Every structure is written in structure tokens, then in C-alpha cells.
Amino acid sequence: MRKILLIGNPNVGKSVVFSRLTGVHVISSNYPGTTVEYTKGYMLLGEEKVEVIDVPGTYTLSPTCKAEEVACQMVKEGDIIINVVDATNLERNLYLTLELMEQKVPVIVALNLFDEAGHNGIEIDIEALASWLGVPVVPTVAVTGQGFAMLTAEIFRARTPVVRQHSLIERWEDVGKLISRVQKIEQRRHTLLERFQDLTIKPLTGLPFALVIALLSFAVVRFIGEGLINYLMNPLFNSFYTPLLMKLSQLLGGGGFWHDIVVGRLINGSIDYFQSFGLLSTGLYIELGAVLPYIISFYLVLGLLEDSGYLPRLAVLLDTFLHRLGLHGFAIVPTILGFGCNVPGIMATRILESKRERFIASTLISIGVPCSALQAMIIGVLGHYGARPLLTVYLSLFVSWIVLGFILNRALPGFSPELLLEIPPYRLPPLKIVFTKLKYRVKAFLLEAFPIVLAGVGIVNLLYLSGLFNLLANIAAPIVSGLLGLPKAAVMPIVIGFLRKDVAMGMLLPLGLTVKQLIVASVVLSMFFPCIATFVVLLRELGARETAKATAIMIFASLFVGGLLNFFL
Amino acid sequence: MKKVSLVNLADGESATVVGFDSGHGASARLEAMGIRVGKKIKKLGGMFMKGPITVEVGQTRVGMGHGMASKVMVEPDQ
Numbered sequence: 001m002r003k004i005l006l007i008g009n010p011n012v013g014k015s016v017v018f019s020r021l022t023g024v025h026v027i028s029s030n031y032p033g034t035t036v037e038y039t040k041g042y043m044l045l046g047e048e049k050v051e052v053i054d055v056p057g058t059y060t061l062s063p064t065c066k067a068e069e070v071a072c073q074m075v076k077e078g079d080i081i082i083n084v085v086d087a088t089n090l091e092r093n094l095y096l097t098l099e100l101m102e103q104k105v106p107v108i109v110a111l112n113l114f115d116e117a118g119h120n121g122i123e124i125d126i127e128a129l130a131s132w133l134g135v136p137v138v139p140t141v142a143v144t145g146q147g148f149a150m151l152t153a154e155i156f157r158a159r160t161p162v163v164r165q166h167s168l169i170e171r172w173e174d175v176g177k178l179i180s181r182v183q184k185i186e187q188r189r190h191t192l193l194e195r196f197q198d199l200t201i202k203p204l205t206g207l208p209f210a211l212v213i214a215l216l217s218f219a220v221v222r223f224i225g226e227g228l229i230n231y232l233m234n235p236l237f238n239s240f241y242t243p244l245l246m247k248l249s250q251l252l253g254g255g256g257f258w259h260d261i262v263v264g265r266l267i268n269g270s271i272d273y274f275q276s277f278g279l280l281s282t283g284l285y286i287e288l289g290a291v292l293p294y295i296i297s298f299y300l301v302l303g304l305l306e307d308s309g310y311l312p313r314l315a316v317l318l319d320t321f322l323h324r325l326g327l328h329g330f331a332i333v334p335t336i337l338g339f340g341c342n343v344p345g346i347m348a349t350r351i352l353e354s355k356r357e358r359f360i361a362s363t364l365i366s367i368g369v370p371c372s373a374l375q376a377m378i379i380g381v382l383g384h385y386g387a388r389p390l391l392t393v394y395l396s397l398f399v400s401w402i403v404l405g406f407i408l409n410r411a412l413p414g415f416s417p418e419l420l421l422e423i424p425p426y427r428l429p430p431l432k433i434v435f436t437k438l439k440y441r442v443k444a445f446l447l448e449a450f451p452i453v454l455a456g457v458g459i460v461n462l463l464y465l466s467g468l469f470n471l472l473a474n475i476a477a478p479i480v481s482g483l484l485g486l487p488k489a490a491v492m493p494i495v496i497g498f499l500r501k502d503v504a505m506g507m508l509l510p511l512g513l514t515v516k517q518l519i520v521a522s523v524v525l526s527m528f529f530p531c532i533a534t535f536v537v538l539l540r541e542l543g544a545r546e547t548a549k550a551t552a553i554m555i556f557a558s559l560f561v562g563g564l565l566n567f568f569l
Numbered sequence: 570m571k572k573v574s575l576v577n578l579a580d581g582e583s584a585t586v587v588g589f590d591s592g593h594g595a596s597a598r599l600e601a602m603g604i605r606v607g608k609k610i611k612k613l614g615g616m617f618m619k620g621p622i623t624v625e626v627g628q629t630r631v632g633m634g635h636g637m638a639s640k641v642m643v644e645p646d647q
Binding site for chain 1: 598603605613619621623627632633634635637
């Protein structure tokens with residue numbers, strides 16, 4: 001099967017072009033480096049089925065980070081290259097175009113963001129550009145689909161350009177000549193939006209603004225999350241699902257082995273979604289009733305932030321601080337993604353240049369960044385004791401994150417490379433893209449989480465009923481009781497935390513812990529050990545040795561911090 | 570003509586890039602992003618405590634570390 005590669009600079013809209021061509025949805029955002037791994041899809045070219053590959057963005061064919069390396073290796077395998085070019089940034093994009101043309105593969109140029117170029121007063125002579133390059137050039141607007149019929153038609157006509165190898169200097173000279181002939185820029189006054197751009201990146205105005213954005217995001221996530229729980233999920237569960245489940249409970253005789261596994265134990269004669277722990281009660285409720293609302297609200301807010309173009313500015317603002325932790329500013333992007341789910345967060349560390357940085361960032365995410373599912377449950381469990389316990393948990397995690405980063409930066413050999421990051425213009429987040437992205441992420445969550453949650457709840461029941469529970473609890477009791485001040489029974493949630501941390505959090509409730517114990521348990525659960533999905537990604541991204549190192553750090557740090565909290569609270 | 574580094578430019582000051590005071594690796598990355606000899610560059614601002622510096626080159630805005638910026642030599646416009 002023939003392969004079509006989508007190649008271009010970071011943040012030019014390759015992923016949106018990919019979705020348009022193949023109908024396969026991939027996450028796209030307004031910051032460079034959203035795609036760190038290639039994605040495959042298929043499209044029909046007349047009768048022929050061809051493979052389309054969305055390649056991570058790169059500025060040149062000499063790579064500077066792991067995501068770019070992926071791109072450069074892919075180039076050799078393509079049969080046709082669609083070079084996606086940012087029309088608002090033609091000069092910088094053309095360098096890669098010239099490099100691609102020397103690859104002896106047919107090239108088509110998709111001049112994307114063509115509408116925005118027009119708004120910015122940039123005029124491009126497409127015919128002149130096409131004839132100079134000797135390859136087809138098609139203006140496109142990927143978000144709306146403009147130009148795609150023509151782009152597809154041109155794929156048939158794509159031919160290999162005859163170009164000799166150039167040197168770096170020659171290529172830039174060519175770009176210069178070309179630009180002076182095909183592009184006209186009308187100088188315009190600074191708009192209000194541009195003034196705002198400057199304000200959000202200058203420290204004096206930018207830092208307070210960042211704080212406001214962070215607090216606002218948290219408040220909105222909480223507001224929407226709690227709103228969905230209180231006004232949608234809880235009423236739905238209580239008025240429709242509970243009666244059904246009670247009927248089933250009666251059918252099963254109100255108790256016994258199967259009853260307890262399927263429906264769960266009845267608390268005072270009724271179902272308690274947090275404590276019954278049956279597959280159909282707690283197993284279902286944790287994911288749909290407690291966690292899903294927060295997944296929806298978090299990813300909605302994240303999607304808006306991503307597509308507005310704010311995150312790269314935050315990266316510049318936080319660069320100085322993050323250097324103290326052995327990272328540079330752009331590491332804030334994987335970290336924020338980690339608050340949704342650690343898996344994409346750790347994947348996104350590929351945008352960082354060095355192995356050292358990727359190790360530090362991944363370890364810190366696993367330790368100090370609780371995912372939405374876990375946070376939803378922490379809020380659910382600790383929320384009604386007021387703000388202080390919650391604040392204590394978040395503060396403990398945040399301080400651990402900083403202190404550990406500081407230590408790792410000192411202890412690991414090497415230094416963190418400097419920030420070099422393109423800052424995209426602010427854009428109004430296209431609502432259609434924000435919602436498609438949300439839908440895709442929520443679906444992925446449900447598909448991935450459900451089987452593991454149900455398995456987790458099932459295993460908990462089996463361990464409990466088989467008596468293995470007590471055995472495990474007795475073995476780990478000295479540490480859990482002595483160091484952390486938790487009852488013996490809290491061993492199980494910590495073990496189950498390896499499967500799913502939200503389920504583990506739910507298991508704490510029936511234990512009747514004090515507020516202090518709940519705080520300690522929440523912090524230890526967050527830091528202790530990554531859940532199985534995160535662990536697999538760590539293994540893949542860092543390798544076995546580094547993962548072992550990271551895991552040792554996690555276990556040690558969680559016991560240390562948990563112990564401290566136990567003694568000082 | 571006086572030659573200074575990007576760090577020494579005032580906020581909002583424009584200049585022309587005249588050279589790189591660094592190894593090939595770093596300058597290749599800068600060049601790939603459009604920062605190269607002969608280009609007009611405008612410093613938008615810098616963070617305190619040797620934080621990163623933001624510049625505008627053509628239609629692109631770029632944030633770069635302080636150390637990297639100190640190696641980009643420019644000639645301020647009159």
C-alpha cells in the first residue's frame with residue numbers, strides 16, 4: 001500500500017489536515033508539539049486505498065528532540081509527501097519544503113491557515129510559488145475544509161521534483177529569493193489582541209494573569225464537575241438506577257457470595273454507592289457518577305486552554321522557575337496534561353530535548369500530579385470536611401513535586417537545555433474542534449478505564465471473600481500502621497491503587513478513617529506507585545532501568561511524605 | 570556599528586542579526602526557526618532573574634533561554 005506522509009513545522013495544523021483526509025480523529029491544539037508520535041489512517045484515492053501518516057512536526061530534517069527524530073525517520077518511508085505549510089509564516093516553513101524536495105519523493109504543498117494569512121495582510125502569489133518550486137501548491141483552511149477537494153486531486157498528479165542536494169546556506173538563500181518574489185506583507189498597526197499578547201508574556205502583568213487563569217480553570221473545572229454530579233449524575237442514579245439495583249438485590253436474595261460481588265453489601269438495608277463495592281453499584285458509580293463529570297469538565301477547560309495558544313506563554317513565564325527543577329518552561333505542558341491522565345502527560349514529555357529532562361518530568365508527573373479520576377475521588381471523599389483537608393493534600397503534593405525536582409536536578413548528572421519555543425498567536429478556540437477533542441478524550445477514558453475499574457472491584461471482592469485480604473494486610477501492617485498511622489485494612493486500597501487509583505480512593509470510605517488518616521492516605525495513594533496504565537507508559541518511554549529508578553523514588557517519597565504528615569498533622 | 574547580544578537590547582528595540590557566538594548545534598536550531606544572519610529581529614521582552622527572552626522575527630514569535638539569547642549577536646537599528 002502506498003504511504004502518504006503529512007510533514008511540516010510544528011503547529012501548522014497537520015493533525016487537522018489528517019482528520020480531514022482520513023476521518024480519523026487525532027488530538028490537535030494550538031501549541032507546537034501536540035503530536036509526538038505518528039498516527040496512521042486510510043483514505044481512498046479513486047479506487048486505491050492509501051495509508052496516510054500524521055508525522056510529528058519538525059523544523060528541519062536534522063532532528064533536535066525525540067518527537068522530531070520520529071519525523072525524520074518517517075520521511076524515508078513515504079511514497080508521497082504532503083508538506084503542510086503555515087501560510088502566515090511562509091519564510092520559516094519553506095526551508096523544510098526545500099529540504100523535503102531533495103528527498104526524491106513526490107511533494108505537494110498544502111498552504112494551510114490561508115484565511116488567517118489574508119487577515120494578517122499577507123498576500124501570497126500561489127502560481128509563482130508553484131512554478132518556482134515545481135510542485136503543486138494548494139491553499140487550504142483545514143479547520144473549515146476549504147481547498148481539500150483540490151488537495152486530493154493534486155495527489156494523483158504528484159511527481160518527484162528534480163532537485164540536487166543543497167547546502168544549508170544555499171537553501172536559506174533560495175528561501176530569501178523566493179519570499180521576495182511571492183509574498184507581500186502589508187504592514188499594519190498593532191491590534192488590541194497583539195497588545196494583550198505582549199501583556200500576558202511580560203512578567204509583571206503575565207504572572208498575575210497566569211495565577212488568575214490557573215485559579216479560574218480550577219474553579220470552572222470544580223464548578224462544572226460538581227454541577228454535573230449534583231444535578232445530573234446523582235439524580236439519575238438515585239431515581240432511576242437505585243430502584244433497579246434494589247430489585248436485582250432482592251432477586252439475588254439480599255446477600256451471599258454472588259449478591260455481594262454483583263450488587264455489593266447493603267449498608268443499613270440500602271445501596272451506598274461509595275461503600276457497597278459491588279460491580280454494578282460502586283464499580284459503575286465510581287466511573288460514571290463520580291469520575292466522568294470531572295473528566296468532562298477538566299478536558300473541556302484544557303481544550304479551551306490548548307486551542308487558545310496560552311500554554312506556550314505560560315511556558316515562557318515559568319521557565320526560570322522550572323529550570324530549578326531541572327526542566328525548562330515547556331515541561332509545563334506535559335505536567336498540565338498529566339492532571340487529566342498521567343499517560344498522555346508522560347507521552348508528551350517527548351517534546352523535551354534530553355533524556356534527563358524526560359526522566360525528571362515523568363517522575364515528577366507520576367509523583368506530584370494526581371490525575372482527574374483520582375482528584376475527583378479525593379474531592380468526593382474529602383470535600384465535605386471543608387477546604388482545609390483538600391488544601392493540605394494539594395499543598396503536600398505540590399511541595400513534594402518542587403522539592404523532588406530540586407533534588408533530582410542536583411543529583412542527576414548533566415544540565416537542562418535551554419528553552420527555544422515558538423509562541424503561536426492567540427486564536428479563538430474553534431468550538432467544533434474543542435468539542436470533538438472532548439468527545440474523543442471522554443470516549444478514550446471510558447474505553448480504557450471501565451474494564452480496569454470493573455476488574456479492580458471484582459478483585460477486591462475476591463480477595464476479601466477468600467481471606468487473602470487479611471494475609472496481605474498483616475504483612476504490610478508494620479509500615480502502614482506504624483509509619484503512616486493507618487489501620488491495617490488500608491493496605492488493600494494501596495495495593496489496588498496499582499490498578500486504578502480512583503477505585504482505591506473509594507475503598508477508603510468504608511474503613512471509617514479520621515480526616516487526618518484520609519489526608520495521609522490520599523497523599524500516599526497519589527504518590528506511591530503509578531497505576532498500571534502509567535507504569536506501562538513509563539516502561540515504554542524510559543526503559544526498564546530508569547522506570548525502576550523512578551519507581552523506587554516514588555515509593556520512598558510517598559512513605560517519607562506520608563510519615564511526615566502522620567507525625568506533624 | 571556596535572554589536573551587542575539580544576540580551577542587551579531594550580524591550581521593544583529592533584535590530585539586525587549579525588552572527589552567532591555559539592557552536593553549530595544551537596545556531597542550527599535558531600536558524601530553523603527563522604533567526605539567522607541578516608534578519609530583522611525585535612525584542613519583545615525578557616523575564617527577570619535571567620529568564621527567557623521573547624523576540625519577534627518576521628511573523629514568528631519565539632521564546633528562548635537567556636543563555637541562548639546572549640549568544641545571538643545583533644546590530645541595533647538607529
